[in-house]
Amino acid sequence: MRLIFQACSMIITLGNLVASQAQSSGLEDAIKTKIINFNNEKMQITWAARELFRNENVSFSYTFDEGKHKVWKPCPMYLLDQDYNFGCLFKTEGPTLAISIRNSNGSEELFSKKLKSDFYIKPNPPENVTFFWKEDTVIVSCNKPERAVKCLRLELQYKSTFDKEWQSRTSRCCHVGDQGFDSRKCYSFRVRLKRLVPHCNVVNYSSDWEAETFWKNGTLLDSCDDDRTSQSNTVIVLSCLLAVLLMMIILLILLCKRQRLQMSVMPAIPDPKYVFADLLNDHNGNFQAQAL
Ligand SMILES: *[C@@H]1O[C@H](CO)[C@@H](O)[C@H](O)[C@H]1NC(C)=O
Ligand SMILES: *[C@@H]1O[C@H](CO)[C@@H](O)[C@H](O)[C@H]1NC(C)=O
Ligand SMILES: *[C@@H]1O[C@H](CO)[C@@H](O)[C@H](O)[C@H]1NC(C)=O
Ligand SMILES: *[C@@H]1O[C@H](CO)[C@@H](O)[C@H](O)[C@H]1NC(C)=O
Ligand SMILES: *[C@@H]1O[C@H](CO)[C@@H](O)[C@H](O)[C@H]1NC(C)=O
Numbered sequence: 001m002r003l004i005f006q007a008c009s010m011i012i013t014l015g016n017l018v019a020s021q022a023q024s025s026g027l028e029d030a031i032k033t034k035i036i037n038f039n040n041e042k043m044q045i046t047w048a049a050r051e052l053f054r055n056e057n058v059s060f061s062y063t064f065d066e067g068k069h070k071v072w073k074p075c076p077m078y079l080l081d082q083d084y085n086f087g088c089l090f091k092t093e094g095p096t097l098a099i100s101i102r103n104s105n106g107s108e109e110l111f112s113k114k115l116k117s118d119f120y121i122k123p124n125p126p127e128n129v130t131f132f133w134k135e136d137t138v139i140v141s142c143n144k145p146e147r148a149v150k151c152l153r154l155e156l157q158y159k160s161t162f163d164k165e166w167q168s169r170t171s172r173c174c175h176v177g178d179q180g181f182d183s184r185k186c187y188s189f190r191v192r193l194k195r196l197v198p199h200c201n202v203v204n205y206s207s208d209w210e211a212e213t214f215w216k217n218g219t220l221l222d223s224c225d226d227d228r229t230s231q232s233n234t235v236i237v238l239s240c241l242l243a244v245l246l247m248m249i250i251l252l253i254l255l256c257k258r259q260r261l262q263m264s265v266m267p268a269i270p271d272p273k274y275v276f277a278d279l280l281n282d283h284n285g286n287f288q289a290q291a292l
Pocket of ligand 4: 183184217218
């Protein structure tokens with residue numbers, strides 16, 4: 001009974017939690033802001049200008065100051081879409097950020113928000129990526145970023161020329177690996193860094209992919225195109241072989257037919273059984289009589 005009660009109260013708490021989450025994100029979405037903190041160096045904040053502030057240039061200001069004496073800075077660089085602003089770019093200067101969007105002459109505040117800039121970090125792609133091969137196993141490493149390594153995961157994706165979908169492996173920064181690679185196949189590899197959600201980020205941001213590299217049997221290649229052409233070459237060779245085989249079969253069939261034709265034209269060879277039968281009949285089965 002008590003267990004059931006506990007379970008019920010837990011479900012109710014969970015329900016409340018989900019509801020409150022939905023409510024807060026609903027408020028956030030009222031203006032559909034998108035916040036990205038590029039590698040904790042540069043903030044980009046955009047809003048749904050077309051839907052909300054049609055034909056209006058709003059004024060954006062921000063501050064990283066905490067406490068009472070905040071100094072609000074005007075947006076140093078607006079993002080424009082057909083002559084109207086829809087976003088702002090500025091330097092990341094601290095962990096707490098407050099933003100404010102006002103109408104064009106600044107008389108009315110349309111939106112304001114306080115946030116932790118750290119929760120919106122989009123990392124840079126991994127640097128100095130190295131591949132270490134041993135037989136059918138590869139370990140990929142990159143340089144440890146200077147800060148917040150605990151918040152990062154290194155994601156590796158690969159596919160051979162025969163695959164359509166990427167295979168994915170994720171591991172703590174800054175090593176990730178896998179095994180079972182076929183030494184006859186060429187593989188494309190790519191890596192990126194991911195920020196952990198929800199411990200470090202509230203949004204699910206990964207770095208861009210680092211440039212793809214191509215490997216076959218532990219050797220770095222310029223591309224997997226050779227593999228593809230050699231594949232098509234084998235296809236050509238195989239089709240040629242098949243054609244030759246088919247021709248040989250047809251020839252054999254023709255030969256057989258000719259032989260059967262010859263058989264029907266030439267007189268049949270007498271069956272020895274019948275020859276002996278005649279002999280037996282002629283002499284009433286008495287061989288000795290004939291011998292005498
Ligand atoms: C909106 O502001 C930008 C500069 O921030 C300016 O270049 C643009 O002409 C303005 N648009 C209008 C319609 O005033
Ligand atoms: C500012 O603009 C709004 C319309 O966007 C207008 O109603 C208001 O009177 C303006 N205020 C001043 C001081 O110009
Ligand atoms: C990473 O690679 C660059 C050149 O690509 C080099 O200048 C830099 O020293 C490397 N960093 C480390 C930590 O190895
Ligand atoms: C792969 O490389 C190893 C050593 O580098 C070699 O012994 C092996 O024959 C190679 N396999 C193929 C299929 O080329
Ligand atoms: C994060 O986004 C990726 C694709 O962009 C998705 O595959 C993954 O499931 C997401 N993770 C979370 C925790 O939302």
